[in-house]
Amino acid sequence: MSSHGGPEVLRLTEVPEPEPTAGHHRVEVLQAGVNYADLHVREGDYLAGVTLPYVPGNEVMGYSDGRRVVALTRGGGYAQVALAHRRSTIAVPDDIDDATAISLTLQGNSAWHLLHTVLRITPGETVIVPAAAGGVGSLAVQLAKRAGARVVALAGTDAKRALALGLGADAVVDSTSTSLAVDLKEATRGAAAAALEMTGGDTLHSTLEALAPMGRMAVYGSVSGIETTITTRDLMATGKTVSGFWLPLLFGHRTALLDSMTDLFQAVRDGELAVPAPTVYPLSEAARAHEDMAARRTTGKVVLDPAA
Numbered sequence: 001m002s003s004h005g006g007p008e009v010l011r012l013t014e015v016p017e018p019e020p021t022a023g024h025h026r027v028e029v030l031q032a033g034v035n036y037a038d039l040h041v042r043e044g045d046y047l048a049g050v051t052l053p054y055v056p057g058n059e060v061m062g063y064s065d066g067r068r069v070v071a072l073t074r075g076g077g078y079a080q081v082a083l084a085h086r087r088s089t090i091a092v093p094d095d096i097d098d099a100t101a102i103s104l105t106l107q108g109n110s111a112w113h114l115l116h117t118v119l120r121i122t123p124g125e126t127v128i129v130p131a132a133a134g135g136v137g138s139l140a141v142q143l144a145k146r147a148g149a150r151v152v153a154l155a156g157t158d159a160k161r162a163l164a165l166g167l168g169a170d171a172v173v174d175s176t177s178t179s180l181a182v183d184l185k186e187a188t189r190g191a192a193a194a195a196l197e198m199t200g201g202d203t204l205h206s207t208l209e210a211l212a213p214m215g216r217m218a219v220y221g222s223v224s225g226i227e228t229t230i231t232t233r234d235l236m237a238t239g240k241t242v243s244g245f246w247l248p249l250l251f252g253h254r255t256a257l258l259d260s261m262t263d264l265f266q267a268v269r270d271g272e273l274a275v276p277a278p279t280v281y282p283l284s285e286a287a288r289a290h291e292d293m294a295a296r297r298t299t300g301k302v303v304l305d306p307a308a
Contacts, residue, residue, distance in 0.1 A: 123148025
């Protein structure tokens, strides 16, 4: 992308192969993950700015130094070759297939750390999970159930709500409801101890209102693009906690990503985590992938295939 803007700014272009710098190595990319953060980067309103021209993409699966690996990157993922720091690169066990590995890299790590590092959920608690048919949400539903929680899922269509129930959600709520706070309170029986939130705007306020006193919320996105204000008065009156989460903050931690990925791989082996097959687009159709994701037409993981 040579400029910020709509999906049309994403163009397939030949550029020189990236040269490794200290601590980094090349990854021959088999699949590149597409995430909501990429849409914000493209539009120019992401948490971290980028220097144009820029190759987007923060998540890849492929080969490096003869090993099959997944890696989180600071850009450069939508390509045949990407650079990744060794600390954010994880070897993929032989019994984990490529599609599962890429689906767990960013979304799986995010869901795991949202639930366990930020919210620190405990058995018996009720947890609200948004976008429950999406990449993070579909995994968070299952991981929360694995941790012994009661899960109330949010989704915008009948098909997506059915998918959430199939993943183990105890109840589902229409995320487009004009009475969302009321619906959530009913579904959670007024006992929601924790909530994930990634929409912002009215959805954030409704979810926060539905939390029980002393409840905890972890905010990991703002898909609506609406800046949301929470007053100290509201927080003090209810004792609620709102925490932010951004996965790159863990990149410098020596074992955080390895620990979570190891547990995610084990959950798959144990049959406690089902990873839906990803939706695959050719690298040349990155713009269409962005369009479909923005329109909420995708479910599960969205990936680009450089060889397609």
